[in-house]
Amino acid sequence: MADRLQTVFRHLGSGRPQQAISTIPVSAAAYQYSQPGCILSDEQRRFYDKNGFLVIKNLVSGDKIDKYKERFQKVCTGEVKIPGVIIMRDVAIAKSEFVPGEHAVTKIQDWMLDPVLFEYCCDPEILKYVEAFTGPDIAAMHTMIINKPPDPGLKTSRHPMHQDLHYFPFRPADRIVCSWTAMEKVDRSNGCLVVLPGSHTGELKQHDYPEWEGGVNKMYHGVRDYSPDHPRVHLEMEKGDTVFFHPILIHGSGMNRTKGFRKAISCHYASTQCHYIDVEGTTQENISDETLEIARKKFGGNIKISFKDVWRLRARLVKGQPGEIAE
Ligand SMILES: CCCCCCCCCCCCCCCCC(=O)SCCNC(=O)CCNC(=O)[C@H](O)C(C)(C)COP(=O)(O)OP(=O)(O)OC[C@H]1O[C@@H](n2cnc3c(N)ncnc32)[C@H](O)[C@@H]1OP(=O)(O)O
Ligand SMILES: Nc1ncnc2c1ncn2[C@@H]1O[C@H](COP(=O)(O)OP(=O)(O)OP(=O)(O)O)[C@@H](O)[C@H]1O
Ligand SMILES: O=C(O)CCC(=O)C(=O)O
Ligand SMILES: [Fe+2]
Ligand SMILES: [Mg+2]
Numbered sequence: 001m002a003d004r005l006q007t008v009f010r011h012l013g014s015g016r017p018q019q020a021i022s023t024i025p026v027s028a029a030a031y032q033y034s035q036p037g038c039i040l041s042d043e044q045r046r047f048y049d050k051n052g053f054l055v056i057k058n059l060v061s062g063d064k065i066d067k068y069k070e071r072f073q074k075v076c077t078g079e080v081k082i083p084g085v086i087i088m089r090d091v092a093i094a095k096s097e098f099v100p101g102e103h104a105v106t107k108i109q110d111w112m113l114d115p116v117l118f119e120y121c122c123d124p125e126i127l128k129y130v131e132a133f134t135g136p137d138i139a140a141m142h143t144m145i146i147n148k149p150p151d152p153g154l155k156t157s158r159h160p161m162h163q164d165l166h167y168f169p170f171r172p173a174d175r176i177v178c179s180w181t182a183m184e185k186v187d188r189s190n191g192c193l194v195v196l197p198g199s200h201t202g203e204l205k206q207h208d209y210p211e212w213e214g215g216v217n218k219m220y221h222g223v224r225d226y227s228p229d230h231p232r233v234h235l236e237m238e239k240g241d242t243v244f245f246h247p248i249l250i251h252g253s254g255m256n257r258t259k260g261f262r263k264a265i266s267c268h269y270a271s272t273q274c275h276y277i278d279v280e281g282t283t284q285e286n287i288s289d290e291t292l293e294i295a296r297k298k299f300g301g302n303i304k305i306s307f308k309d310v311w312r313l314r315a316r317l318v319k320g321q322p323g324e325i326a327e
Helices: 002-012 017-023 042-051 062-077 118-122 124-134 285-299 307-314
Strands: 053-056 086-089 105-109 138-148 159-162 176-182 193-195 233-235 242-245 251-253 262-271 316-319
Touching: 042 053, 062 105, 062 118, 062 138, 062 262, 118 124, 118 138, 118 262, 118 316, 124 138, 124 176, 124 242, 124 262, 124 316, 138 307, 285 307
Parallel strands: none
Antiparallel strands: 053 242, 086 105, 105 138, 138 262, 138 316, 159 251, 176 242, 176 262, 193 233, 193 251
């Protein structure tokens, strides 16, 4: 947009295009993926528009992260019980004998009813950035702590390249954002996030299980047809650094070659003005079917529940006015 204007000015023969541009209120329309008047600088808005992600250094304090880590450990040992929480074991150890505590756990999700962990979702430091993408009415839609285990040698600790929107029956995509905070230093050795910058401007793609010999974690669908030539960026982050990214951004994470459990905490937020969609007949039908199969296993085969309901049940308002997706 700014480029176009500059060209227009040049064509008009204006001698001082720079000054002319600064007096024209282009900013409202100049950026597609963030809200006018938000906390982001023009440079940050431009970066997110172009790349589909934005890293904010040192956004969450070490003290808060230590508190979440301690809570996570208590959930893993069973000392703290959270209603509705899903505790997921790594596929490599899912069938092995008893492993105690956090060493058995690859992620916990749906801890929206835990007052301690949910503080992460309500953290004003995070929400002021979230608001830049969602606008002022915000719901927490999906909560996770990922505890990427040391790879057992089968590469099962990888997360295939995917778009989070594949899992979401609500739109518009541009009013959804993920906040992902490193709970310790993450780099290529322990499997940091890998992103394809700019992929957020594309379409939601078909996702399936990758054909990995060592096995793949339940519901870890991947994009089949992304270009292997697309530039990849490894997001190396320090404890407390937080990346905000668009739900169409293609991303994954590499294998953990260390002996430690690589930890991150994340929340997907959406504007409460978003609406639910029907995924029947779309590429999302496979994840919808798989989710409902798990729900039926959990609650009995006769339960009448839709993919939308599964999401409606987890959604929690964190700021502003309620709406269709979170009441
Ligand atoms: C109302 C709630 C309904 C539940 C719906 C679930 C919601 C899912 C929505 C996904 C949202 C994702 C958001 C976007 C972010 C992108 C991602 O994170 S993708 C990955 C998301 N993954 C998940 O959501 C998986 C959630 N996990 C689970 O549902 C469970 O942990 C489980 C994998 C179903 C296993 O739970 P459970 O049945 O309690 O476990 P067991 O009794 O020990 O095992 C049963 C069976 O499953 C095998 N198994 C266990 N763990 C794994 C694994 N990690 N991968 C593959 N298979 C696994 C285990 O071996 C048993 O198999 P068997 O043949 O029956 O012996
Ligand atoms: N054969 C594959 N098929 C599908 N996805 C893959 C494959 N190999 C790697 N990936 C995915 O690509 C991303 C990065 O993987 P990669 O193994 O290159 O990362 P890394 O080991 O952390 O980095 P590097 O080895 O380059 O230092 C991860 O999301 C991973 O799951
Ligand atoms: O922390 C990771 O490895 C990435 C997880 C992820 O992208 C997801 O669960 O959607
Ligand atoms: Fe993801
Ligand atoms: Mg590699």
